[in-house]
Amino acid sequence: MATGTCSKRSLPTGLLLSAPALLGLLLFVAVPFTLAFLLSFTNLRLGSPLPLEWVGWEQYRRIFSDPAFLRAIANNSLFALFVVPLQTTAALVLALLLNRALGAVKLFRTLFFLPVVFPLSLVAIVWMLILAPGPNGMMNAAMESLSLGAWESRDFLRDPDWALPAIMLTSIWQGVGFQMVILLAGLQAIPRELYESAAIDGAGRGRQFLHITLPQLRNTLIFVMLVTTMLAFRLFDQVQIMTQGGPLRATTTVMFEAVQAAFTRQQVAKGAAMTVALFGIVLIITWIQRRITREDREIA
Template sequence: MKTVEPAHAAPPGRAQAASSARPAKPPRPSRGNRDRLHGLLMSAPAVGGLIAFVGIPFGYAVVLSFYNVRLGSPLEPAFFGVEHYRRLFTDPDLSGPFLRALLNNLTFAVVVVPLQTGLALALAILLNRKLKAIGLFRSFFFMPVVFPMALVAVIWRLILARGEQGMLNSALNAVSFGHWGAFDWLGDGLTAMGSIIVLSVWQGVGFQMVILLAGLQQIPGELYEASELDRASRWQQFRHVTLPGIRGTLVFVAMLTSVLSFRVFDQVYILIRGGGLDEDATRTVMYQAVTTAFDQNDIGRASAVTVVFFLIVVALTIVQRRLVRPDNED
């Protein structure tokens, strides 16, 4: 009996050719590639903002530093080459104030970074407890961060004002029975920078405290329980459990504080212009750049100042990163 093949069945050779002609499905991306793609998509807004608000303005400042640009001048910008940079380091009238401003910036950073980081760590440890109304205390220490720097500068101008008009002098006058209460904290060159340091630490320590507090809460409690079983003291727990547990967070806070300390400007500008602050003792590079651009109308030289300062800050940040790199990084 003969078997009848279906009319739609193709010969074996033709079926193999048809199957080989079908397009193959594209391979699915691996999990690592998908995670990398998702990471790029999530970071795209931040990268775009960084390019738009930092990269492009800095590139424009580099271009302007090679031109003689006067704010409000009817003359066209003239190409100046590296003349702004040469004068910045060779002309005594320009190099003196710039180097003094750079020294003031370094002095401010050297004092503020360890002081503010250490104080933030102490406050974070103090507030990392399970107590009633602990959220109220955390909000109280974080409150100065919410205040704008202009308001903080005005408040501290009232505190540090000369004579009996200042709150600090009034308190000292009452305590010393009238023997010491007329000191000029802002106008004296010996205490002007110290006043700016105290003001800045008071305003910014709460931000670093919150970051360190989050790092402390990530340390497993079992480590402290094991150290208590080993009869470790509080200092030994802090040295061998707390510090290693927040090393990466502590490095990040120190680097962030360093960058912010080099950007100090608002409090210096406000107190110099309206509070009688000693200008030579507290002039910073950002203050000099702003006053050069808008008081002296020299945009080209101000751009050169910012470019040089940017390169110095980047170099110091890289050196600091190399010195305090966490152990878990290559």
């Protein structure tokens, strides 16, 4: 009875309390999202003499036969393919080291998390100087002393083979601390007794890692990897600042192409189609995450 009167009374209140947030999401997420779809099926181009028309899948046919856009998708995929495993492994190693550092955990956690509070644009600019060409560049000099002089100094950001790896390294440097903090929390949540009983059974550190740490950390690992994959497909800031998509499209990305199309060339519809494609990719990644974690729940 009490719940009956209660629900009646708060029928408007609940809506009222959530109304500002819902209105914001409607106006600035749902509406532009719908518009992105609608626009992508038109021929809208600012300053074009042609009348606005519904052109069906034409824009999608165009972008998926546009070498620049295909290169962009390939670059994003390559970026994900390298950055996700490398960054996750580095973050895991750091988290494992920190987890054993006992008293100094906090100090090192602070140090490794520091770049996370740096805006990406600042990181990109600092790394442009680190990656500067010639033997005077910090990266070139470091590689030269590491290779005992065998390294030939190069202009990383203007070399089609090195520009994308250079941006990958920059991004890993900025992002690894974020992952490390999440993984460290995951490690600290693993019950100690698991390790203790494994030690009694005579399992060494290697076996403990394979049979306790990794399975216990599985969901956390999947989560950080998928978040990083999504970020990989949204890559923009570093490219805009460090290479402008070049040289020879070696570092162009879906988002960079979309901004180029929509703003530099005023091809609004084409740009919209590209961002819808980006959303499609994000959707697929989310779907994969759901699949993997659901399977896990069934097993567990």
